[in-house]
Amino acid sequence: DAGVIQSPRHEVTEMGQEVTLRCKPISGHDYLFWYRQTMMRGLELLIYFNNNVPIDDSGMPEDRFSAKMPNASFSTLKIQPSEPRDSAVYFCASSLVFTDPYEQYFGPGTRLTVT
Amino acid sequence: RKEVEQDPGPFNVPEGATVAFNCTYSNSASQSFFWYRQDCRKEPKLLMSVYSSGNEDGRFTAQLNRASQYISLLIRDSKLSDSATYLCVVKGVSGNMLTFGGGTRLMVKP
Numbered sequence: 568d569a570g571v572i573q574s575p576r577h578e579v580t581e582m583g584q585e586v587t588l589r590c591k592p593i594s595g596h597d598y599l600f601w602y603r604q605t606m607m608r609g610l611e612l613l614i615y616f617n618n619n620v621p622i623d624d625s626g627m628p629e630d631r632f633s634a635k636m637p638n639a640s641f642s643t644l645k646i647q648p649s650e651p652r653d654s655a656v657y658f659c660a661s662s663l664v665f666t667d668p669y670e671q672y673f674g675p676g677t678r679l680t681v682t
Numbered sequence: 683r684k685e686v687e688q689d690p691g692p693f694n695v696p697e698g699a700t701v702a703f704n705c706t707y708s709n710s711a712s713q714s715f716f717w718y719r720q721d722c723r724k725e726p727k728l729l730m731s732v733y734s735s736g737n738e739d740g741r742f743t744a745q746l747n748r749a750s751q752y753i754s755l756l757i758r759d760s761k762l763s764d765s766a767t768y769l770c771v772v773k774g775v776s777g778n779m780l781t782f783g784g785g786t787r788l789m790v791k792p
Contacts, residue, residue, distance in 0.1 A: 598778050609784040610726070610769070615777075622777065658725055662778055669714060669773060671780060673725035 590659030705770030
């Protein structure tokens, strides 16, 4: 069974450019999460969806960040315009509404470098 | 104050040693607790849940002290393959949001 799929795995872009990160959650999962990980701030939740509906986007740093989930099998995180401080690893994770123990399954991440 | 705090380490231990990590959380209403493991340049993965009565999974023992808002992970007979970052994770009352600690890095040496 395929896990969470993310693309691209690596992205290098120049400041001011638009960046789009993509995620395919595990089939059947109800929840999708976008995280950002840096050395300084650790793993931070940016936004999460339940049944394709955004539930909490309080972690989105600024208006330059936006996320969509047009259907149950696809989500995007867009940064426009990108800045060097956006450089980080971005993880997508998915989960069922309830499991015991509860578990989020993470994708391999997208390593973003903004120069 | 961070919601979930951990000593970042690194903890450098020889093979076969016993090592313990601690974690504190600030929200007394937190419901569920976990340890995740993250290998270098990889994604986090669930290691084990932490139950109030304490629980064991092979060489790993997790304990929770709700009164002190404190979680621990004990690794016995450390292996080289245990080298990783261990993330303390807390789940709130509502929704399925997880809050991650900054992680504790473990390096097991031959």
